[in-house]
Amino acid sequence: MGIGDIADDLLRGLGGLGSGLTEAFSDPVIRLGVTGLSRAGKTVFITSLVANLMDRGRMPGLRAAAEGRILSAFLQPQPDDTVPRFDYEVHLDELTGPAPRWPESTRAVSELRLSFRLAEAGLFGGMRGPRTLHLDIVDYPGEWLLDLALMEQDYAGWSAEVLTRIEPRVEAAGYLAQIAGLDAAAAHDEMRAKALAEGFASYLGAARAAGYSDCTPGRFLLPGELAGSPVLTFAPLPKPAEIPRGALWREMERRFEAYKAKVVKPFFRDHFAKIDRQVVLVDALGAIHAGPRAVEDMRRAMAGILAAFRPGRTGWLTGLLGLRRVERILFAATKADHLHHLEHAKLTRIMAALMRDAKDRAEFAGAETAAMAIASLRATVEESVRHEGRMLDCVRGRLLDGGREAAFYPGDLPDNPAALLAPAREGATQWLDADYEVMAFAPAVLKLKPGEGPPHIRLDRAAEFLIGDRL
Ligand SMILES: Nc1nc2c(ncn2[C@@H]2O[C@H](COP(=O)(O)OP(=O)(O)OP(=O)(O)O)[C@@H](O)[C@H]2O)c(=O)[nH]1
Ligand SMILES: [Mg+2]
Numbered sequence: 001m002g003i004g005d006i007a008d009d010l011l012r013g014l015g016g017l018g019s020g021l022t023e024a025f026s027d028p029v030i031r032l033g034v035t036g037l038s039r040a041g042k043t044v045f046i047t048s049l050v051a052n053l054m055d056r057g058r059m060p061g062l063r064a065a066a067e068g069r070i071l072s073a074f075l076q077p078q079p080d081d082t083v084p085r086f087d088y089e090v091h092l093d094e095l096t097g098p099a100p101r102w103p104e105s106t107r108a109v110s111e112l113r114l115s116f117r118l119a120e121a122g123l124f125g126g127m128r129g130p131r132t133l134h135l136d137i138v139d140y141p142g143e144w145l146l147d148l149a150l151m152e153q154d155y156a157g158w159s160a161e162v163l164t165r166i167e168p169r170v171e172a173a174g175y176l177a178q179i180a181g182l183d184a185a186a187a188h189d190e191m192r193a194k195a196l197a198e199g200f201a202s203y204l205g206a207a208r209a210a211g212y213s214d215c216t217p218g219r220f221l222l223p224g225e226l227a228g229s230p231v232l233t234f235a236p237l238p239k240p241a242e243i244p245r246g247a248l249w250r251e252m253e254r255r256f257e258a259y260k261a262k263v264v265k266p267f268f269r270d271h272f273a274k275i276d277r278q279v280v281l282v283d284a285l286g287a288i289h290a291g292p293r294a295v296e297d298m299r300r301a302m303a304g305i306l307a308a309f310r311p312g313r314t315g316w317l318t319g320l321l322g323l324r325r326v327e328r329i330l331f332a333a334t335k336a337d338h339l340h341h342l343e344h345a346k347l348t349r350i351m352a353a354l355m356r357d358a359k360d361r362a363e364f365a366g367a368e369t370a371a372m373a374i375a376s377l378r379a380t381v382e383e384s385v386r387h388e389g390r391m392l393d394c395v396r397g398r399l400l401d402g403g404r405e406a407a408f409y410p411g412d413l414p415d416n417p418a419a420l421l422a423p424a425r426e427g428a429t430q431w432l433d434a435d436y437e438v439m440a441f442a443p444a445v446l447k448l449k450p451g452e453g454p455p456h457i458r459l460d461r462a463a464e465f466l467i468g469d470r471l
Contacts, residue, residue, distance in 0.1 A: 027115075027132040029079075030470055031274050033326075036281030037142045037213055037301065038221065041334035043103045045281055045376040046139055047091040049463060050075075050114055052453030053135075059453070061460030064118065064471035071117040071130055078113040078136060083271075086112035086139055095377055096454055100443035102400075108224045109140040109271055118471060133470060140271060142280070143218030145305045147264045150217065151316065155253035159236035165214070171206035175199045175235075184249040185240035192248065193233050200235035211290035213301030219263055231259045265316075272308065273320050277328045277466045280305060284333040284351055288413075288420065289438045292431060296424035299354050302331075306355070309367060329369045330465050331355045336457050337375035338439050339410055340382050340393035344457075346413040347373040353417035370465050375457035379441040383407050397441035411436040 036042050052058055054073045056065040064070050078085060087110070091103045114135045120128050150158060166172035178199045197220075204215045215221055219232055226232050234255040243249050282302065287294040308317070309326050333351040336344055352371040380397035385407055396407040414420060423432065446454060 027134055028470070029134040029136055030467055031136045031138060031276045032466060033272070033275040033278040034137060034139050034281070035142045035145060035278070035305070036334075037283070037298075038105065038208065039286070040142065040281040040283045041376055042139050042141075042281055043091055043106050044095065045279070045332075045334065045374075045459075046086060046112065046137055047088060047095060047103070048376040048454050048456055049459060050088055050112065050137070051092055051096075052456060052459055053114060053116075053463065055448075055451050055453045057449070057452035058455065059460040059463065061458070062463045062471070063468055065460070069119045070471065071119055073114055073116050076113045076115045076134070078111045080111055083109060083111045083138075086110040086137065088112055095443055096446050096448065098445070100445060102443060106139065107222050109138065109144075109267075111139070112137045116471065135467060138271060138275065140267075141218060141222055142301075142305050143216060143221060144264075144267050145218075145272070145308045146214070146216045146301060147218045148268070148308045148317070149304055150256075150260055150264060155256040156239045158256065159238065162236040163238065166203065166207075169207065169210075169212075171210055171212075172203050175203040179235075179237060182237070183240070184237045184252075185243055185247045187246050188248045188251040190233075193235075193251065196235040196237070197233040211287065211294035211297070213287075213294075213298045214304070217259060217263075219259070226263065230255055231262055234259065268308075268317060269320055273324065275326055277330075278309070278326050279330045279332055279462065279466060281332050281334050282351065282354070283335060284347065284354060285335055285338055285410075285436075288350075289436045292420075292424040292428040295354075295420060296427070299421065299424070302355060326367050328466060329367050330462055331369065331371045332462055333371075333373045335375060336373040337378045337380045337397075338395060338408075338441070339373075339413070340395060341457075342393055343410070343413050344373045346415060346417075349415075350413065350417040350420060353421055372458055372462055372465075374459060374462055376459060377443055378455040378457055379443050385409070395439075397439075398444060400440040400442045403442060408439050410439060 034042050034046055053070075054075075056062070056070060056073075059065040075088065094101050094103050114137065116133045116135065117130045118133060119130055153161070163176075167176070178196065182196075201220045204220050208215045208221060217232075219226055223232055234252045237249055237252055240247070240249055280302070282298070284298070287298040306329075309329060331351055331354075333347050336347060339347060348371055351373065355369075355371060380395040383394045383396045384391045385394045386392075387409070392409045394407040394409045396405065398404070399406055420431075444455075448454065
């Protein structure tokens with residue numbers, strides 16, 4: 001190192017000293033959004049990420065941890081008084097207790113603040129003393145992002161589109177029968193509106209269970225405190241030729257507009273607009289297991305979700321965001337512990353291909369993106385099993401159903417993602433030459449050593465991509 005370099009470092013160090021003083025009054029904050037469709041793995045991801053950031057023994061891929069620059073990480077009260085706190089301790093107990101189990105489904109937005117004490121990097125870093133960085137993690141359902149599409153639609157257009165889309169689905173038969181003989185021009189009647197909304201919500205629930213991803217409006221599946229209120233008591237109806245005042249259709253139209261104004265818009269304003277970094281969790285393996293229709297539907301839903309990260313598309317969203325941008329977006333295929341590690345690269349490629357359309361546009365908007373295959377909480381071990389004269393790369397775990405231990409051969413993912421995505425796009429109803437085993441493992445019983453977080457796959461790399469540059 002030459003004299004010039006030392007002088008440079010010294011200058012930088014001194015420059016840093018100045019900013020260190022001002023930062024003491026307002027420590028920097030990164031807001032990390034964690035989203036994904038229901039059951040994608042958000043709750044497990046946040047719980048394991050936080051546990052592994054506090055006990056960093058399994059985080060070699062996070063540079064600041066490997067270099068020993070994270071002096072401590074601790075939970076603090078979050079800054080937003082009206083957002084429920086992410087129930088970290090309860091979820092950690094569920095996952096790592098003596099009888100581990102997966103967490104219950106979570107219904108709404110929640111938040112957690114993790115604060116770091118960090119040592120400065122570099123020769124003269126020590127001169128500045130440690131700095132503080134807050135990481136605010138915000139958990140919200142991906143379905144809420146899909147609602148963005150509603151902002152550009154009116155009730156007539158939305159109804160027509162939804163009714164066309166769900167027409168061929170068996171799950172929709174009940175709702176379609178309900179509206180078959182209906183006169184939407186008849187006078188509004190609350191009991192009828194309620195029955196229709198319930199019929200439509202039960203279709204959405206069935207569609208979700210069948211593996212469809214386009215289950216909006218988002219609050220119909222996750223109503224939270226809005227359950228039963230008029231903003232959720234509407235459903236798509238064909239537009240009658242004449243619409244008299246006081247007609248059922250008119251009232252439905254009014255409620256659809258109220259849903260946009262009172263539910264969708266506030267979410268984007270109060271939560272989405274403040275996010276700096278985003279991880280989108282995707283249960284790609286789950287969709288592959290469910291078949292080509294589910295894969296195609298997931299691809300579309302992802303494009304819908306990612307539209308939100310492409311401001312400029314919707315005028316009012318640009319207005320809300322101003323110059324603010326999500327700086328980094330990670331697309332993570334979760335539950336990679338269902339596969340032998342030799343298959344992980346293929347899963348990452350499938351993930352990248354699934355995201356292609358959406359990803360290119362997000363990059364265009366200036367965000368850095370990456371695709372990864374991860375497991376937030378590793379529930380399996382790898383095992384090679386001899387079967388009919390050849391070795392199969394399997395994973396072994398405790399079955400969710402019954403608790404028995406079993407080894408599974410999950411099936412061979414294709415090297416080229418197009419082998420899955422093309423038939424999905426072309427409307428195939430089942431995979432031709434592959435058979436993907438559906439697996440459900442219970443979380444493993446853990447014996448954690450001091451300083452070690454729960455076992456995972458590539459959670460450290462995910463963290464490095466999402467926040468490493470700020471640590
Ligand atoms: N094997 C394995 N399974 C996982 C992992 N993460 C999540 N899962 C499974 O996925 C399910 C859903 O995970 P959650 O974290 O509850 O998903 P979520 O996105 O919070 O779901 P909602 O709250 O319903 O929206 C769990 O019950 C597990 O069965 C993982 O890392 N490994
Ligand atoms: Mg959850």
